[in-house]
Amino acid sequence: MSAAEILRTHPRPPIADVAVLAACIDECATCSTICTICADASAAEDDVREMVRCIRLCLDCADACTATGRALSRQTDPDPDTQLAALDACLAACRASAAECERHASHHEHCRLCAEECRRCERACDELRAALR
Amino acid sequence: MSAAEILRTHPRPPIADVAVLAACIDECATCSTICTICADASAAEDDVREMVRCIRLCLDCADACTATGRALSRQTDPDPDTQLAALDACLAACRASAAECERHASHHEHCRLCAEECRRCERACDELRAALR
Amino acid sequence: MSAAEILRTHPRPPIADVAVLAACIDECATCSTICTICADASAAEDDVREMVRCIRLCLDCADACTATGRALSRQTDPDPDTQLAALDACLAACRASAAECERHASHHEHCRLCAEECRRCERACDELRAALR
Amino acid sequence: MSAAEILRTHPRPPIADVAVLAACIDECATCSTICTICADASAAEDDVREMVRCIRLCLDCADACTATGRALSRQTDPDPDTQLAALDACLAACRASAAECERHASHHEHCRLCAEECRRCERACDELRAALR
Numbered sequence: 199m200s201a202a203e204i205l206r207t208h209p210r211p212p213i214a215d216v217a218v219l220a221a222c223i224d225e226c227a228t229c230s231t232i233c234t235i236c237a238d239a240s241a242a243e244d245d246v247r248e249m250v251r252c253i254r255l256c257l258d259c260a261d262a263c264t265a266t267g268r269a270l271s272r273q274t275d276p277d278p279d280t281q282l283a284a285l286d287a288c289l290a291a292c293r294a295s296a297a298e299c300e301r302h303a304s305h306h307e308h309c310r311l312c313a314e315e316c317r318r319c320e321r322a323c324d325e326l327r328a329a330l331r
Numbered sequence: 332m333s334a335a336e337i338l339r340t341h342p343r344p345p346i347a348d349v350a351v352l353a354a355c356i357d358e359c360a361t362c363s364t365i366c367t368i369c370a371d372a373s374a375a376e377d378d379v380r381e382m383v384r385c386i387r388l389c390l391d392c393a394d395a396c397t398a399t400g401r402a403l404s405r406q407t408d409p410d411p412d413t414q415l416a417a418l419d420a421c422l423a424a425c426r427a428s429a430a431e432c433e434r435h436a437s438h439h440e441h442c443r444l445c446a447e448e449c450r451r452c453e454r455a456c457d458e459l460r461a462a463l464r
Numbered sequence: 465m466s467a468a469e470i471l472r473t474h475p476r477p478p479i480a481d482v483a484v485l486a487a488c489i490d491e492c493a494t495c496s497t498i499c500t501i502c503a504d505a506s507a508a509e510d511d512v513r514e515m516v517r518c519i520r521l522c523l524d525c526a527d528a529c530t531a532t533g534r535a536l537s538r539q540t541d542p543d544p545d546t547q548l549a550a551l552d553a554c555l556a557a558c559r560a561s562a563a564e565c566e567r568h569a570s571h572h573e574h575c576r577l578c579a580e581e582c583r584r585c586e587r588a589c590d591e592l593r594a595a596l597r
Numbered sequence: 598m599s600a601a602e603i604l605r606t607h608p609r610p611p612i613a614d615v616a617v618l619a620a621c622i623d624e625c626a627t628c629s630t631i632c633t634i635c636a637d638a639s640a641a642e643d644d645v646r647e648m649v650r651c652i653r654l655c656l657d658c659a660d661a662c663t664a665t666g667r668a669l670s671r672q673t674d675p676d677p678d679t680q681l682a683a684l685d686a687c688l689a690a691c692r693a694s695a696a697e698c699e700r701h702a703s704h705h706e707h708c709r710l711c712a713e714e715c716r717r718c719e720r721a722c723d724e725l726r727a728a729l730r
Contacts, residue, residue, distance in 0.1 A: 207439075277556070294543035399664075501603050505609075
């Protein structure tokens with residue numbers, strides 16, 4: 199089930215176009231999962247000592263995506279500053295995690311997939327940021 | 332992106348059949364989002380005084396799904412007791428939230444959708460629980 | 465146990481003066497708890513219809529505090545943009561939640577206490593923000 | 598601020614003796630922080646390859662403590678099965694994390710402190726479990 203379906207039944211008007219908003223909420227949920235798996239897979243690699251920064255940034259990204267996805271899921275009496283700052287926190291975390299995973303994409307397939315997902319979430323956050331204004 | 336795709340690139344063997352495991356991880360992520368939206372939508376309803384139990388149980392369910400989805404995402408050196416207890420916590424939360432949302436399904440469409448999602452997550456947890464044994 | 469005690473045993477240098485850093489991490493943990501309780505207490509009040517904005521902003525604040533406290537707890541290979549954006553997300557959420565709870569402080573004691581805690585967390589984030597530069 | 602102070606202002610009766618309940622909520626918050634720091638410190642150690650199980654179990658424990666602390670913070674219309682299962686998930690995670698950290702306590706001071714905190718949280722959960730019955 200996409201967030202779009204249930205957002206359309208919410209008694210309050212959505213904070214942005216439902217398709218753009220739901221895409222961002224859905225990507226936050228997916229990116230949190232993918233980053234959690236990538237951090238764990240990286241810890242299990244033989245070259246874990248080279249993966250320490252990746253582990254750290256994927257954990258930051260999973261936490262930012264979880265918190266931001268939750269804040270954006272709420273349509274009731276939002277605080278614009280809080281929502282914008284949440285989006286920016288998610289954007290920064292996705293960018294850092296994507297950049298680090300891209301460095302390992304050629305030798306760790308989970309990093310290639312994780313970088314892809316972080317960039318997708320980054321784009322969804324960027325699009326929602328523009329749609330909020 | 333489903334968790335299945337990245338789990339297949341993990342250096343450790345998965346804790347269960349990847350399709351069953353990934354279905355559970357994906358439903359935990361979705362159910363956490365849907366419950367967060369249902370709690371917020373319920374708070375915005377005119378009959379919010381009748382929705383207080385729904386708000387509370389949806390928040391519990393979102394938190395349980397987030398924590399359980401994360402624990403199940405990790406394949407490295409798992410502790411069987413911790414994973415089983417995490418699944419049971421998610422199952423209990425999904426059941427309680429589904430039962431309460433079902434009571435409101437006829438007058439609040441978000442509760443109907445949320446109950447459906449909680450039951451789907453409950454089934455995915457049940458199936459993974461059987462696959463772990 | 466304060467975060468300060470274990471941060472002093474971390475193999476990497478802390479991202480800021482340990483006392484300032486630990487104060488912020490500890491306040492994030494406390495503020496997340498207090499906001500979770502205030503949201504729940506507000507839902508149980510007779511005037512819940514007047515408390516809907518308070519519930520929503522306290523939930524945002526609990527989520528932001530959890531994610532930010534986790535990111536700040538990590539000293540290994542930090543990304544400066546991610547940490548600054550996390551702090552700003554927490555600051556915005558604390559300010560919004562404090563301002564709303566202050567409006568209810570005279571008739572709901574939990575809001576008075578929650579506003580106090582949100583302001584304390586806001587100050588701790590502000591002080592860490594200055595110490596990071 | 599302890600959870601006890603604000604729990605005493607909640608309009609609903611607490612699910613257990615406030616001192617026992619607040620001790621458990623406070624330890625969940627502290628244990629989540631300490632485990633997050635221990636996982637990160639372990640990733641930064643020279644012997645990180647020996648610390649992979651510790652990293653993983655500390656992350657599980659941080660997630661379980663966060664979710665359980667939140668569920669226990671709510672006094673409004675609780676579901677007994679959900680609360681008991683949340684406590685059991687936290688207990689299992691604390692036990693596993695404590696046992697692993699105890700193995701590293703002599704050579705990593707952060708593991709010694711983390712094991713201590715996990716045992717403290719385990720006791721607080723055990724005491725609340727008895728007080729709920």
